[in-house]
Amino acid sequence: MKKVLRVIGFVFGGLVVLLLFFCGYVASVGIPKYAPPITPKITVQRSEALVKRGEAIAQVQCMSCHANRDNRLTGKRLDEIPAIFGTIYSKNITQDKEKGIGRWTDGELMYFLRTSVRPDGSFVGVMPRYALMSDEDVKSVIAWLRSDRLPVQPTKEEAPEVEYSFFSKVLANTIMKPGEYPLQPILIPDSTDQVAFGKYIADGVADCYSCHSADLLDQDKLHPERSKGYYGGGIKMGSEGGKEIHTANLTFDEETGIGKKYTKAQFIQAVKMGVRPDGSILRRPMEPHPSLTDYEVGSIYEYLKTVPKLKNDIAKKNAEIGQ
Ligand code: HEC
Ligand code: HEC
Known part of the structure; x- marks a missing residue:
């Protein structure tokens, strides 16, 4: 018996030592750095059509996290991200050469948006990774970043440095990994196939699933439908x-999802204007998306009809935390 206890003691002691080593390692490494990537040699054309498309995508994506009160992309505190991840600030991504991204090449931006790895190899785990966005749409965002539009004009202002929590550092050293740069071109699906097109807009462009699923971490960026509680909120x-607050259940479950709650027209109004059928306003971090077209949002609705229904009573969960 004594021997057994001693063995258990050794094993346990060994585990504690290993854990201490691991904590020390994580504390000293912080967010890991990878080898500086070989970025694609591309030059994005700056046509007005491409800038317009990029602007529409940026209004759904980049603006909400990077735009300050004056509507410029100088970076800001992101208080919607749960505190367990640390105090998160986004960055200045205006054309300023020192504070912003004025010195990044088109290829470096393309690589970063797809993989979350900067040109120097550092890794940004908190920003969405646009792994499924079509090449043309990513390029349109780059064209917009280079355009004459006000939000991207050079500005020196800066947000404070991000302070990642120990938890975030552990994640970045274990399960959170940068994406792979795609080897094949990514194309926009034929828009007459509304279900496929709706999935593309929801998962590939607007990143709706990353909030409307069960867990911020248990997500599959290449196969979003494998994410835990996909669209169950x-x-x-x-x-x-x-x-x-809790994110909403967008599956078509009749009781707890949107199956009976929204007609297509009401869904389009909610997503574009941020107003529910009963007139109540959708709260942050859900934002109105007026830059998406009715056809795009209607296609998301058609796609959501095909997503497996999940029972998840969000109203009850919100009531439990006094919301
Ligand atoms: C959910 C919030 C969020 C969204 C949406 C988002 N970003 Fe970010 N982004 C961040 C945060 C936070 C950082 C900085 C993290 C850090 O410093 O570790 C960042 C960093 C960056 C950087 C690196 C800048 C630098 O100097 O290191 C670039 C470039 C960037 N974002 C571009 C974009 C573009 C373009 C879009 C839209 C397609 C976008 N981001 C959408 C949160 C976001
Ligand atoms: C940053 C996280 C986030 C993103 C991204 C996001 N949502 Fe939401 N969404 C929320 C939250 C939080 C709520 C709950 C708001 C409330 O209760 O007032 C919500 C609510 C909703 C509702 C209302 C549902 C109901 O039961 O009344 C709809 C519809 C919706 N979102 C659709 C979308 C679509 C479509 C997208 C992608 C274009 C999207 N959301 C992207 C966080 C997000």
């Missing part, structure tokens, strides 16, 4: 006035 996020 339930992630707790920071909202107005320091309060928290």
